[in-house]
Amino acid sequence: MSGVSQLALLFIGAALINNILLTRFIGLCPFFGVSGNMETSIGMSLSVIFVMVMASTATWVVWEFILDPLGVGEFLYIPAFILIIASLVQFVEMYLRKASPVLYRAMGIYLPLITTNCAVLATATEAAKPGFFKMNIALGASLSLGEALVYTLGVSVGFGFALITFAALRERLELVPAPRLMKGTPIAFITAGLLSLSYLGMSGWFGL
Amino acid sequence: MLILKAVGALSVIGVITSTILATAAKRFYVEVDPRVEAVAAALPGSNCGACGNPSCFMSAEKMVSGELEPNACVAGGQSVTDAVAAILGADTCDAIAMISARHCGGGDRAVRAYEYAGVRSCAAANRLAGGPLACSAGCLGYGDCVRACPFDAIHLDERGLPVVDPAKCTGCGICVKECPRGQITLLEMVPESAPVVVRCNAHDKVKARKANCSACCIACRKCERECPADAIHVIDMLAVVDYTKCTGCGTCVEVCPQDCIDLYGRAAAVDTMAADGRGGGAITNVTGKRIEAGA
Ligand code: SF4
Ligand code: SF4
Numbered sequence: 001m002s003g004v005s006q007l008a009l010l011f012i013g014a015a016l017i018n019n020i021l022l023t024r025f026i027g028l029c030p031f032f033g034v035s036g037n038m039e040t041s042i043g044m045s046l047s048v049i050f051v052m053v054m055a056s057t058a059t060w061v062v063w064e065f066i067l068d069p070l071g072v073g074e075f076l077y078i079p080a081f082i083l084i085i086a087s088l089v090q091f092v093e094m095y096l097r098k099a100s101p102v103l104y105r106a107m108g109i110y111l112p113l114i115t116t117n118c119a120v121l122a123t124a125t126e127a128a129k130p131g132f133f134k135m136n137i138a139l140g141a142s143l144s145l146g147e148a149l150v151y152t153l154g155v156s157v158g159f160g161f162a163l164i165t166f167a168a169l170r171e172r173l174e175l176v177p178a179p180r181l182m183k184g185t186p187i188a189f190i191t192a193g194l195l196s197l198s199y200l201g202m203s204g205w206f207g208l
Numbered sequence: 209m210l211i212l213k214a215v216g217a218l219s220v221i222g223v224i225t226s227t228i229l230a231t232a233a234k235r236f237y238v239e240v241d242p243r244v245e246a247v248a249a250a251l252p253g254s255n256c257g258a259c260g261n262p263s264c265f266m267s268a269e270k271m272v273s274g275e276l277e278p279n280a281c282v283a284g285g286q287s288v289t290d291a292v293a294a295i296l297g298a299d300t301c302d303a304i305a306m307i308s309a310r311h312c313g314g315g316d317r318a319v320r321a322y323e324y325a326g327v328r329s330c331a332a333a334n335r336l337a338g339g340p341l342a343c344s345a346g347c348l349g350y351g352d353c354v355r356a357c358p359f360d361a362i363h364l365d366e367r368g369l370p371v372v373d374p375a376k377c378t379g380c381g382i383c384v385k386e387c388p389r390g391q392i393t394l395l396e397m398v399p400e401s402a403p404v405v406v407r408c409n410a411h412d413k414v415k416a417r418k419a420n421c422s423a424c425c426i427a428c429r430k431c432e433r434e435c436p437a438d439a440i441h442v443i444d445m446l447a448v449v450d451y452t453k454c455t456g457c458g459t460c461v462e463v464c465p466q467d468c469i470d471l472y473g474r475a476a477a478v479d480t481m482a483a484d485g486r487g488g489g490a491i492t493n494v495t496g497k498r499i500e501a502g503a
Contacts, residue, residue, distance in 0.1 A: 072214040087225035091232050098236035
């Protein structure tokens with residue numbers, strides 16, 4: 001397979017077939033926390049895409065040039081990555097606040113939430129550390145920086161896609177005459193389960 | 209050796225990131241209006257969202273920039289309003305407390321389209337072809353609101369209509385959410401000082417409305433014409449009170465041929481009426497109608 005179609009496959013596989021929220025169940029707290037409202041879920045999705053891509057880049061660089069050469073990555077990768085992601089988010093927040101108040105308003109309140117988000121850590125680890133990337137694509141043991149970026153972009157776009165569809169569903173669910181005990185979160189859980197089933201239906205496409 | 213390397217690696221990362229952050233904090237420092245911080249400190253800080261903003265800090269920003277009035281914090285009440293107003297140097301304004309009001313006077317006067325014999329619950333009845341009432345906006349009278357009220361402030365009266373006790377109502381709005389007719393504002397939150405309330409929220413054609421219920425607003429516009437404060441208007445064939453203008457004189461209550469405007473509110477016009485020597489004090493007004501308010 002040529003390089004480009006390989007990357008396209010990587011993207012689709014990460015976004016849809018191995019959707020981080022609905023088939024791998026990582027990062028479920030924002031999935032339920034902010035999906036009650038379309039506007040907030042769009043803001044959250046944008047922030048996640050932004051932060052994930054930056055975090056993966058940073059962790060990839062750190063792994064490649066600090067942790068791996070020193071041979072300490074095997075046991076140090078979690079604290080190191082958390083440290084990097086947390087300060088990165090802090091930095092981005094400060095920068096946005098100064099440079100683009102509009103963007104800061106749109107994403108600002110979600111950025112601190114993402115700092116310790118498991119989805120971000122998981123994706124950054126998969127992208128940077130060899131052996132964590134599990135998708136069935138012939139890519140070699142560790143991802144190159146370009147592949148890592150495409151993969152992270154796929155994951156975060158899939159995150160946003162699932163979050164926004166779910167928010168749309170939940171906004172309609174508000175108007176549904178659900179039984180009283182089912183109203184709100186319970187019926188949202190059931191809907192999420194059904195949504196997840198439909199995503200699982202995609203597993204096996206392209207052998208992924 | 210390995211330990212040294214590990215410590216070294218983490219220290220290097222730590223030093224690099226903290227240097228970057230420290231420089232960034234300096235370079236990207238944004239001046240925040242000290243008043244914003246002061247106002248934010250005065251607000252409850254629970255980020256409840258009742259004012260329509262995602263966080264207390266945001267509403268603080270808006271209060272300072274003048275987009276929001278100092279009394280915008282619903283949860284905080286008068287003390288917070290005063291504190292905010294003091295910081296902003298504005299004249300303090302009253303916190304707007306709300307109470308629940310029912311926009312339907314039908315009760316036993318509303319025509320039934322069919323006999324409903326199911327569960328005695330408004331939600332259940334409402335789901336059966338829109339409820340047994342011929343009027344699609346009327347109060348079903350099975351008292352879901354009564355059961356939902358945590359403060360025991362609503363009771364069904366002999367006409368089968370829920371009556372809000374303005375003295376007990378805290379303005380939590382739970383009854384409004386609970387009422388299955390909620391989307392047509394049968395129960396609505398009105399300012400606690402609201403002196404009158406229109407007891408009808410039907411939007412059908414007037415003719416159909418009259419056939420459905422003998423207590424409805426017939427859109428005759430008498431109230432609109434007589435109101436000295438220009439506070440009541442027939443909008444979409446229904447009388448609607450503008451509480452920012454209403455002085456509580458009670459003219460509309462007197463002139464309404466359908467008796468579908470009532471005096472209302474916590475302290476409301478009851479005293480005015482009694483002082484006038486008209487009507488029977490707190491129980492009835494000049495039209496001989498019951499006064500729910502404050503009585
Ligand atoms: S106001 Fe609504 S909830 Fe209360 S009795 Fe009437 S229909 Fe039922
Ligand atoms: S006078 Fe009475 S019936 Fe006429 S519009 Fe006003 S409220 Fe309705």
